[in-house]
Amino acid sequence: MDMLEIKNLHAKVEDNVILRGINLSVKPGEVHAIMGPNGSGKSTLAHILAGRDGYEVTAGEVRYKGLDLLEMAPEERAREGVFLAFQYPVEIPGVNSSYFLKAGLNEIRKHRGLPELDAIDFLALVKERMKLVDMDASLLNRPVNEGFSGGEKKRNEIFQMAVLEPTLCVLDETDSGLDIDALKIVARGVNALRSPERAFVLVTHYQRLLNYIVPDFVHVLSKGRIVRSGGKELALELEEKGYAWVEELAGAGQPVGA
Amino acid sequence: MAATETKPAPAVFQEHFAAREEALSARGGPQLHEIRRRGLARFVELGFPTFKDEDWRQTPLAPVLDVAWTPAEPPAAMPSPAALRPFLFGDEVTARLVFVNGCFSPSLSFRGEVPDNVFIGSLAEALSTQPDWVREHLAQQLGFENQPFAALNTAFIADGAAVYVPRGVTLPQPVHLLFLSSGDAGPSVAYPRSLVVVEESAGLSLVEHYASLSDRPTLTNAASEVVCGENSRVDHYKVQSEGKGARHVGAMQARQARGANYTHHSISLGAAWARHDLSTLLAGEGVEALLHGLFVLTGEQLCDHHTRIEHAAPHCRSFELYKGVLDQRARGVFNGRIYVHREAQKTDSKQSNGNLLLSDDAVVFTKPQLEIFADDVKCTHGATIGRLDEDAFFYMRSRGIGREESRTLLIYAFASEVIDRIRIEPLRRQLLRALVEHLPNGRIIKEVA
Structure with a gap:
């Protein structure tokens, strides 16, 4: 059964129509890459899945584990296992990283019928998961993302994902701004979290990330539609031909391979 | 009558x-x-x-x-x-x-x-x-x-x-x-x-x-x-x-x-x-003055911080940080006057005032008042009036933290910046606890203080 099913999704921000009929099915264990030029609607799709305000869905539906995802509050989605790794992780001065993560984790555990973790068990868990992305334990005592480098912020997203153990991971341009070493660390973390129960949707502008996180499917987004879908080789083709090729496909008006 | x-x-x-x-x-x-x-x-x-x-x-x-x-x-x-x-x-x-x-x-x-x-x-x-x-x-x-x-x-x-x-x-x-x-x-x-x-x-x-x-x-x-x-x-x-x-x-x-x-x-x-x-x-010369303030108001409460820092001697430093949190129909005022005498050269003065409005009916008035008669000074001031940071709010909720808890945590974080400067540790902790109790739904945030 599909974990995530997006049908004919249309959305706009104020008067700008951004998504014009997205169709996408994701099964547990799969990794889907969504590629596209700037302004194609990739990040909008990621944000809508996580429940961010400011987008108006004008048509279509999104089902996640059989639930009407669009009707759920962001925290309900998180508790059901949806996780968005932010392109620009937010700094929250005054809120301790450890408190933040523990509060989120315990809400999710409560929702899953698991007992809340106390301080000691929580610490043991985070120490173990930090190793996945070489996170420095001292960052946990700082306010959320405050004073973190760009690379630390992105690693922190993957670290949070490792702690919260979501079932649907949406990564919004996690590769942007990362040098190759940081990219490898992030990719290693993501690969370690791949499992038959967990699905990934990777939103990215560049093929580079996909050298390290090999997707099962690649979808090319242009002007709010998926204009082409294929296997991992589609990313290489795109890299070679460039996004101008995609614009041509979109101009033809006919979704290909959808 | x-x-x-x-x-x-x-x-x-x-x-x-x-x-x-x-x-x-x-x-x-x-x-x-x-x-x-x-x-x-x-x-x-x-x-x-x-x-x-x-x-x-x-x-x-x-x-x-x-x-x-x-x-x-x-x-x-x-x-x-x-x-x-x-x-x-x-x-x-x-x-x-x-x-x-x-x-x-x-x-x-x-x-x-x-x-x-x-x-x-x-x-x-x-x-x-x-x-x-x-x-x-x-x-x-x-x-x-x-x-x-x-x-x-x-x-x-x-x-x-x-x-x-x-x-x-x-x-x-x-x-x-x-x-x-x-x-x-x-x-x-x-x-x-x-x-x-x-x-x-x-x-x-x-x-x-x-x-x-x-x-x-x-x-x-x-x-x-x-x-x-x-x-x-x-x-x-x-x-x-x-x-x-x-x-x-x-x-x-x-x-x-x-x-x-x-x-x-x-x-x-x-x-x-x-x-x-x-x-x-x-x-006198070489003086340092640091003034901090916080009010957290709800209902029909009113609070007014009127400060006056008078630089009458050279080579002095003053620093002000005042914050306000206002809910319901509360009314807040900050007025920060800094007066620098002609002889108070090399004055270094910084003032900031931040306010968080939690309701449409709350009002806050903020006014810096700088009167500077010396010509070699550094005086800066800034004031903000804002609502909760939507990005931070969404970020917290996207990690599973509930709407009210996220909101309360963000208000707490904003206000605690002032209390965190208190040097008497037991007083600081007491006031952080008082702040938690004072916030709308404060009880739902655990352990932070």
């Missing part, structure tokens, strides 16, 4: 004064009494401020004027020591002076061992012995030419706290002043007056806490004078957590001699209506 007669026109306070004059004049000698009379006269001339007064434009006085106040008397029964517990922040204090309805309570107070020549006691006691430092400084720092409430407080100088730290002495633990109002004999007004003198190279940490024993209407008209000697260090904390029926107007005037370091915190969470006039005079 009967209604007008019950209002506290200046005449009412003149009557209060006349009724008490004999008792007042017995305290502290003719020179002080002459000052009281001048205070009263000036108050009568000025009258109560109206919205036409620049310093009161945004601070309606109706909550003070609409009540028929009588002078506060000692309560019928003193509170039990157990009743004080919520207001204490730990046992590690040099001394604790407790005042109820403006009168010193020796039985509730405590004085630990202190070096010779240190004085920590009631102003009434200090007035009876008249040491030099009282004669020299009492009513000499706080002006009342344009401050009707300070003038009125001056007219009623009788009791309050008196602290003297001689040259070279640093008290290792804070001095805690606790001013309680009971309101049990009808709406009453008290005039606590405090004098703090810290001599050259001496050090003091002082907590001035105003609280209530009930939610009945009370008016506290407080005034404090703080004299900081050369190279002294004074940490001064004012906590206002009075009850729902309380009105509070307080004036604080510090004077800093060369090299003195003075920090002030005003944490104002209580009272229906509170106005704080906080002022320091940087009188």
